[in-house]
Every structure is written in structure tokens, then in C-alpha cells.
Amino acid sequence: MLKKEHPNYNVQFIRTLILLGKFKQAFSFSKSIQEEGKDIFEANLLLGLNSFINKDYISAEKSFNKLNEITPGNI
Numbered sequence: 001m002l003k004k005e006h007p008n009y010n011v012q013f014i015r016t017l018i019l020l021g022k023f024k025q026a027f028s029f030s031k032s033i034q035e036e037g038k039d040i041f042e043a044n045l046l047l048g049l050n051s052f053i054n055k056d057y058i059s060a061e062k063s064f065n066k067l068n069e070i071t072p073g074n075i
Contacts, residue, residue: 014042039066 010033017026027050030043048063 010040011042
């Protein structure tokens with residue numbers, strides 16, 4: 001699957017889902033990326049926003065703190 005072989009695919013897929021207004025799918029896809037142990041800026045941002053909206057401030061803070069880390073996905 002492209003998800004595992006091409007990291008840029010994940011970023012572009014998340015952006016596409018957001019542009020299409022498919023927020024639930026974007027959150028779900030971002031969560032699946034996180035569960036695989038990958039840190040992607042867009043996924044962390046979405047997961048942080050979702051946690052914040054759902055008043056899970058501890059999880060939101062964890063996701064937002066990851067935004068400050070330099071990783072291959074967000075350089």
C-alpha cells in the first residue's frame with residue numbers, strides 16, 4: 001500500500017481529505033498513522049485539534065508538543 005511505502009502520500013492524502021471536507025476520515029487516517037509510530041506534522045496537528053475540540057486537553061497538548069519536533073515528515 002502507498003501509505004507504507006511513500007511518506008509524502010500520507011501528507012497529501014490528509015490534505016486532500018481536509019480540502020474535501022472529510023474531517024472524520026482525516027482524523028481516522030491520522031490516528032492510524034500515529035498508531036504505526038509515524039510522526040507527521042499534519043497528522044499531529046489534526047489529532048491535536050480533534051482532541052482539543054473534544055476537550056481532551058492532555059492528548060491535545062501531547063500532539064501539539066510533537067509539532068515542535070523536527071522529523072523527516074515535517075522538514
